[in-house]
Amino acid sequence: MPINRRIITIIVTVFAITLLTGCNAQDKEVEKKPAVQEIEVQEETQIDEKPEVKVPQEETSPVTLDKETVPDEVVSDVKNAVEAQYVKVKKCKKCHLKQFKSWKKTTMAKSFENLKPGVNAEAKKKAGIDPDKDYTADADCLRCHTTGYGKPGGFVSLEKTPGLINVQCEACHGPGGKYNLIMKKHRKTFKVDELTAVGFVVLKGTSAEKECLVCHGDDNPFNEKIDPKYKWDFKERRKNAHQYFPLKYKH
16 A cells, blocks of 8 residues: 555656646747747848938039020020129229219218108208108109119119119219229220220210219209209219319320
8 A cells, every 4th residue: 555655656746747847848938939029020120121222313404595485685684684783882982082082972972861751851842742751762763862773783672782872983884893894904004995895984075964964854853943052054063973083094
């Protein structure tokens, strides 16, 4: 009987050890499976990633004006806008300091100020102009109180082109973009004919008076009917532009 109990005990022990060993083996397999799945996921991810392909950008050519498709008047307007560059009075001042200082004392150098409300109120009342109105954006006034208004490269507005307010040199002598280059390049030797060929206006005799009458003609509200002091006298009015000084070099 003791022998049988011992045999039974041994059998039960062996069975128990076998059972525990099998369970441990299964647990280890379960622990290994996530690692295997993770590897598979990584492999799939690597496969799905595609190399970046750079698409070459199309080169664009500069815009040109094709005369066959663009009307002649448009081509002409663009050409004029490029050529007609106003250089402003500060550019003229560099070589014509005496003229600049003389001009600075004239009403021409302050003409834009007169368009502001409240300025020269009494004179405006006499001329039948509202003294409290702001005329700084009035087209009828801007053509004679600014430089180059309504022309390519000229005054547009106080916000966009503040450097072209008042009646500056180029208002009477024409836009200086081209003739200024000739003056700079051939300072001592340039000829007046070279300048007039590219737009410089020489103010002499009747042609000079015609240039003045563009703004001082019959449509000017400040005329001798309002006040005798406005009577047109070309010789006297010319002094109001600037004093004339002989040039250093003969041109």
